[in-house]
Amino acid sequence: AATAGADAPTWPPEFAARYRAAGHWRGETFGAMLRERAAAHPDRIAVVDPAGAGRRWTYRELDRRADRLAAGFAARGIAKGDRVVVQLPNTAEFFEVVFALFRLGALPVFALPAHREAEIAYFCSFSEAVAYIHPGVHEGFDYGALATRVRPEAPTLRQVFVSGGEPGEHTPLRAVPAAPVALDGPKASDLAFLQLSGGSTGVPKLIPRTHDDYLYSLRRSNEICEVDQDSVYLVVLPAAHNFPLSSPGSLGALCAGGRVVLCPRPDPETAFPLIAREGVTITGLVPPLALVWTEAAASDRYDLSSLDVLLVGGAKFSEEAARRVTPALGCRLQQVFGMAEGLVNYTRLDDDIETIVTTQGLPLSADDEIRVVDDHDNELPAGETGHLLTRGPYTIRGYWRAPEHNARSFTGDGFYRTGDLVRMTRTGHLVVEGRAKDQINRGGEKIAAEEVENVLLAHPAVFDVSVVAVPDAYLGERTCAYVILRQGAEARPAALRRFVRERGLAAYKVPDRVVFVAEFPQTGVGKISKKHQRQTAALPTPR
Numbered sequence: 106a107a108t109a110g111a112d113a114p115t116w117p118p119e120f121a122a123r124y125r126a127a128g129h130w131r132g133e134t135f136g137a138m139l140r141e142r143a144a145a146h147p148d149r150i151a152v153v154d155p156a157g158a159g160r161r162w163t164y165r166e167l168d169r170r171a172d173r174l175a176a177g178f179a180a181r182g183i184a185k186g187d188r189v190v191v192q193l194p195n196t197a198e199f200f201e202v203v204f205a206l207f208r209l210g211a212l213p214v215f216a217l218p219a220h221r222e223a224e225i226a227y228f229c230s231f232s233e234a235v236a237y238i239h240p241g242v243h244e245g246f247d248y249g250a251l252a253t254r255v256r257p258e259a260p261t262l263r264q265v266f267v268s269g270g271e272p273g274e275h276t277p278l279r280a281v282p283a284a285p286v287a288l289d290g291p292k293a294s295d296l297a298f299l300q301l302s303g304g305s306t307g308v309p310k311l312i313p314r315t316h317d318d319y320l321y322s323l324r325r326s327n328e329i330c331e332v333d334q335d336s337v338y339l340v341v342l343p344a345a346h347n348f349p350l351s352s353p354g355s356l357g358a359l360c361a362g363g364r365v366v367l368c369p370r371p372d373p374e375t376a377f378p379l380i381a382r383e384g385v386t387i388t389g390l391v392p393p394l395a396l397v398w399t400e401a402a403a404s405d406r407y408d409l410s411s412l413d414v415l416l417v418g419g420a421k422f423s424e425e426a427a428r429r430v431t432p433a434l435g436c437r438l439q440q441v442f443g444m445a446e447g448l449v450n451y452t453r454l455d456d457d458i459e460t461i462v463t464t465q466g467l468p469l470s471a472d473d474e475i476r477v478v479d480d481h482d483n484e485l486p487a488g489e490t491g492h493l494l495t496r497g498p499y500t501i502r503g504y505w506r507a508p509e510h511n512a513r514s515f516t517g518d519g520f521y522r523t524g525d526l527v528r529m530t531r532t533g534h535l536v537v538e539g540r541a542k543d544q545i546n547r548g549g550e551k552i553a554a555e556e557v558e559n560v561l562l563a564h565p566a567v568f569d570v571s572v573v574a575v576p577d578a579y580l581g582e583r584t585c586a587y588v589i590l591r592q593g594a595e596a597r598p599a600a601l602r603r604f605v606r607e608r609g610l611a612a613y614k615v616p617d618r619v620v621f622v623a624e625f626p627q628t629g630v631g632k633i634s635k636k637h638q639r640q641t642a643a644l645p646t647p648r
């Protein structure tokens with residue numbers, strides 16, 4: 106079942122042949138990659154976990170742990186192709202677990218620590234997961250209790266593992282490892298994991314990535330970001346997110362034989378001492394965090410001189426903020442415009458400063474095909490702003506088990522409709538100018554308007570609702586829910602916000618603002634004009 110193609114469209118054979126012939130796809134799996142690194146330099150440090158009692162795992166140790174955990178999972182009936190929802194924070198276990206699953210050919214489904222019941226129940230049931238792995242109590246939240254509540258909604262879920270803390274009713278992860286056994290592991294063309302889409306629809310889509318395609322994006326990212334065996338990558342954003350995982354991210358660093366340091370929290374008070382102590386050379390941040398770090402660095406209390414490259418992406422980084430990075434942090438800035446579906450663009454380290462602060466970079470691969478089109482898929486003249494479509498050696502050809510959605514999200518010839526509005530400069534660099542998809546990008550956290558609207562529509566007082574983005578100086582965007590109440594019904598904004606939380610949605614999806622209106626502005630064809638609503642919401646709040 107892990108075969109790419111069985112559950113989602115995959116690359117046509119002639120494309121696959123081309124990507125292999127070009128040397129992009131090398132027939133290497135993640136399991137083999139780690140084994141090879143462990144053989145080449147067993148005693149180098151692979152993972153440092155300051156929160157986990159300062160653990161430092163060598164490549165040999167990580168490799169051995171992955172083997173033993175894979176054997177233990179296998180003994181408990183987890184098999185190649187099975188899905189396992191993994192919701193772990195920035196701890197060493199994250200890597201032990203995912204490499205164990207990679208070795209088995211079971212597919213991690215990468216949940217984020219911020220996800221709550223609604224999301225986890227959906228991931229477990231939609232992916233037909235056989236297991237869920239959680240961290241117990243973390244940052245004051247009880248994931249074990251969440252697991253217990255989710256279980257009845259996910260009939261395929263046979264096992265729940267807890268990675269730390271008190272095991273309670275769930276199997277402690279530390280009881281699972283067993284003597285390594287020979288495994289009939291996956292092929293490089295098989296799926297390695299399911300990543301989450303930012304999404305613009307009622308429920309998140311799952312993104313099927315193969316060993317071949319993801320490893321290619323890691324190797325190219327390493328070249329572009331100058332990651333090698335002396336690099337130390339700090340994981341500041343949630344480890345499972347595609348950006349810190351792969352651009353070039355923790356997996357890039359491991360692929361290069363470098364070192365991964367896990368940052369338990371993203372604030373400068375936590376990160377700066379770690380950078381100084383561990384000699385961190387590279388990390389990646391979303392724009393709001395980059396702002397906070399830039400300001401904090403001015404106080405000059407920690408030695409950040411080891412930091413060589415700061416990647417900023419996930420949402421648009423303003424030119425003004427971009428200009429402040431190098432003077433404040435003393436490192437080079439690299440903008441990254443990527444997506445879990447594939448395509449990743451980087452400014453190059455040797456680009457001139459104007460290019461670095463005003464563009465979101467060039468595609469990672471010479472074989473990334475880029476089209477900028479109008480509303481009818483007609484190619485636009487160079488320099489004009491339009492819809493970004495893309496196809497290439499590490500961009501999916503379809504979401505997992507979503508044929509109807511795929512028909513809309515991909516062109517007939519396999520280009521992914523990113524939903525982003527971009528302009529291409531004369532040098533081929535892309536500038537993100539806006540977004541056509543119905544999504545809010547709240548400081549890099551993506552919110553599908555429809556998902557929040559559906560939840561609010563279930564409230565008895567709500568007649569209709571429209572969720573839009575409001576500009577915000579710090580986060581870039583926040584969410585505003587315009588609500589029409591049922592006749593005679595009453596509700597307060599706070600009650601509606603609480604309702605969203607109580608329905609088990611991640612906190613970042615709770616609308617920042619709720620505004621009651623009598624009607625929605627209409628477009629010429631009688632649809633809600635979200636454009637108009639966004640403009641109204643951007644006006645100063647009347648007092």
Ligand code: J2J
Pocket residue numbers: 301302303347348351352417418419420421422440441442443444445446449465523525537540546549551
């Ligand atoms: C504007 N919008 C951006 C940028 C992403 C590297 C970096 C980021 C992601 C990511 C990623 C942007 N300027 N610099 O996976 O590997 C918006 C676009 C895009 C969407 C994808 C990576 N960088 N975006 O953010 O899957 O709208 O991936 O389509 O979470 O984020 O979101 P996501």
